Amino acid sequence: MKLILVGFMGSGKTTVGNLLAQKLGLPYHDLDDVIVETAGKSIKQIFADDGEPAFRQLEHDALKASLADDGILGTGGGTPIQAANFELLKASDVPVVLLDVMPETIIARLKNDTDRPLAQQLGLHGLVDLKGQRDTLYQQVSDFRIATDDLTPLEVVDAISQEG
Ligand code: S3P
Numbered sequence: 492m493k494l495i496l497v498g499f500m501g502s503g504k505t506t507v508g509n510l511l512a513q514k515l516g517l518p519y520h521d522l523d524d525v526i527v528e529t530a531g532k533s534i535k536q537i538f539a540d541d542g543e544p545a546f547r548q549l550e551h552d553a554l555k556a557s558l559a560d561d562g563i564l565g566t567g568g569g570t571p572i573q574a575a576n577f578e579l580l581k582a583s584d585v586p587v588v589l590l591d592v593m594p595e596t597i598i599a600r601l602k603n604d605t606d607r608p609l610a611q612q613l614g615l616h617g618l619v620d621l622k623g624q625r626d627t628l629y630q631q632v633s634d635f636r637i638a639t640d641d642l643t644p645l646e647v648v649d650a651i652s653q654e655g
Pocket of ligand 1: 498499500501504523534566567568569570607608609
């Protein structure tokens with residue numbers, strides 16, 4: 492990979508990753524899509540049928556396999572939180588960019604979400620708590636952070652290009 496995006500659900504990893512990949516003429520890989528393809532079912536269905544630990548194992552396998560590919564990688568919001576994944580990301584020499592979002596932005600973006608199992612399980616306040624629990628790890632795993640709340644996806648892409 493040339494660059495890895497991390498950040499909470501709703502931080503714009505997929506949108507920004509696709510735009511950045513287009514700009515650089517590189518493929519975009521979304522870790523959630525790799526997992527869905529491998530499992531042959533949606534993330535929601537994996538959580539429902541097999542449980543979160545099974546999802547986390549698939550996520551770890553997908554991360555390990557994807558790191559060798561070329562392009563931009565968008566991770567899932569929980570990817571860097573698993574210790575083995577944190578180690579893989581830290582050990583790779585690929586720049587890891589944190590797309591950061593404020594709680595208000597998460598609430599606005601996820602309030603009508605029906606696809607993310609954790610959003611259903613935890614509710615909006617639970618999600619904000621979860622982000623608080625994860626923030627330190629997001630910061631530790633990343634090489635730089637972009638506050639995305641007041642930026643359009645294209646402005647985020649420009650901000651990443653300037654850093655890189
Ligand atoms: C998760 C984030 C989701 C997806 C799964 C779990 C998390 O990815 O991997 O629902 O634990 O934060 P997005 O961040 O792309 O929504």
